[in-house]
Amino acid sequence: MMGRWLVAVACIDRYALTSRSSRIRKFAQVHIARYTIACTIVAWLILPIHMIIYYEINPVANICTLSYSGSIAFYHSTYTITMGDNLPATIMITTAILILYNLVMKRNLRRQQVNPNNVTARSNANSSAQRIHDQQALVMLFVQASFYCVV
Numbered sequence: 001m002m003g004r005w006l007v008a009v010a011c012i013d014r015y016a017l018t019s020r021s022s023r024i025r026k027f028a029q030v031h032i033a034r035y036t037i038a039c040t041i042v043a044w045l046i047l048p049i050h051m052i053i054y055y056e057i058n059p060v061a062n063i064c065t066l067s068y069s070g071s072i073a074f075y076h077s078t079y080t081i082t083m084g085d086n087l088p089a090t091i092m093i094t095t096a097i098l099i100l101y102n103l104v105m106k107r108n109l110r111r112q113q114v115n116p117n118n119v120t121a122r123s124n125a126n127s128s129a130q131r132i133h134d135q136q137a138l139v140m141l142f143v144q145a146s147f148y149c150v151v
Helices: 002-018 030-054 070-113 121-150
Strands: 055-058 063-066
Touching: 002 030, 002 070, 002 121, 030 055, 030 070, 070 121
Parallel strands: none
Antiparallel strands: 055 063
16 A cells, blocks of 8 residues: 555655646645655655554464454455545546646747747747656556556
């Protein structure tokens, strides 16, 4: 679960980086990313501690097993599906859509800023390279989000 949440946090960071708002872009800094990664790791080391309550020692096999009474099994499966699948995947897909929107807005802004009478080959090359970079980032995000949804 920690891996999925780290990818979700990375998607949020990428969204902050592509935002037009300077207030949101301030969150896409290396020291904030490191702090967020550390907090995510600590949180996922602490969050599953409550599961220790549901373990019991099986006297026949002399091993520790998860007690699967009806309510415990329902809680465990709901917790696992929500925290390990639905919530991170929703965050990834939502941020990918928001990044797409931000990149489209950025591309439209670039088009408006280009003076049609004074178009140089260099600005076209920069625009083309930026567009390719944006498309590759989007494809990577959507493939990653869909991969996590399927797996």
